[in-house]
Amino acid sequence: MQRSVFFISDGTAITTETVGHSLLTQFPAVMWRQQRIPFVDNPQKAADAVRQIEAAGERDGVPAIVFLSIIDDATRTVFYSSHAITLDLFEDFLDTIERAVGMTRGGAVGRAHGLADTQRYEDRMEATNYALSHDDGISPSYENADLILVGLSRTGKTPTCLYMALHFGVKAANYPLTPEDLERQRLPTQLRHHRDKIVGLMIDPDRLAQIRDTRRPGSRYASLKQCHWEVDAAESLLRREGITAFATTHSSIEEIASRVLAHLGMQREMY
């Protein structure tokens, strides 16, 4: 079963698509044919979008589904003329919030991913630069880190740090445990001073071997025996150092980031 879906917004359509996806994953039997139409900020662009929506519906033989987040009334109402099934992400909720706070909405377009809060945006960019310059143990100092991820090579430290920097403005450094650390069963001195902001990432040895093998096929580095040894040694090291570790084998970077921030009690606003 095929069905056309459109994500339409006066901004980037990123929030709209995110919400749409989380709803569509509840219907895995449907083949969703998805299209994003960003920056629809006047009735003319809305009319163009409606033409695409109607064409898709005619081709499919069933009306398309449209996820909509547009503030301007004149632009939004253009979509109500189409045959599509329209899910308006703003209208009902904004009405409810207006009643709750006793104010009317501001009416600014596309603020969700715009530059509304310049300081917060700059914090995110600075945190991203921080993550890049404190990646993979290259940092001489961890004084300014908000948190430090520690784990074996290929456990997802780098993408998780980048994600936390880009979306939460968190200065996240990461340090890969070396063979020397594992032998000595302790963290390097410059990290031991910061144990309260360190979180460990762990992984199943089988999965680790699989990931490493795609990078260096047949190497000792990727062998199951080596991975088993490293995982055992890393678990024991983190336990001795009193550091909480999260399993990453079945988790996405979003899930890991969410757990790490909750563990450290960091209630940063996300972006």
Added chain:
Amino acid sequence: MQRSVFFISDGTAITTETVGHSLLTQFPAVMWRQQRIPFVDNPQKAADAVRQIEAAGERDGVPAIVFLSIIDDATRTVFYSSHAITLDLFEDFLDTIERAVGMTRGGAVGRAHGLADTQRYEDRMEATNYALSHDDGISPSYENADLILVGLSRTGKTPTCLYMALHFGVKAANYPLTPEDLERQRLPTQLRHHRDKIVGLMIDPDRLAQIRDTRRPGSRYASLKQCHWEVDAAESLLRREGITAFATTHSSIEEIASRVLAHLGMQREMY
């Protein structure tokens, strides 16, 4: 005016918070006191969350606002016993989609940011590694790039590439125009072969000088005169090469990414 808001989900609560933010930005006069409670996946955790919500409402003297996305009925209905104003992001929309497709929802918890589609997740991680290893002109080859961002130093190329990699699985390389490129008024040979996948990023010279000055205060690199010269030369070079450029001065990385992907006709699903 202060008001407590909770983002509550059986998964990471990332989607929930994203939607909540885009609605709350419509009420800039309210001081929102925001809290995220992820992984609420049983009635016991829901009851704990309700206690926090009620305490916040009593402290504020007005009921809290709760953005909710929880699939399990027994868990979700716990929230309906609270005094909070609850905006359920799933319920109404899922009902509408069920009617549209003639199927009932699958009922899986927290799929939005889980590892449901392993291949797509691995593509995103591979793209992130690609962006890191093809950052800032360090790449010897651009054969495997999906797209290449070209621009002056400090125009937002790196964070935009990382964002597109993490969220769209796009292999995005970037190349900073050098003084030699600007003097010669042409792109390096290895880039000229890939002009169809190059997009330029431009910026106002005043803003460029401001950004550079926070990195190297008082330097020639950050001087207004130097920035003016570089921006003029870069604009002229990109025009000669027939490359479309986007202004980044008043745009967030999400907006730039959205425009770049639309320009290249890349309808990648976002994540």
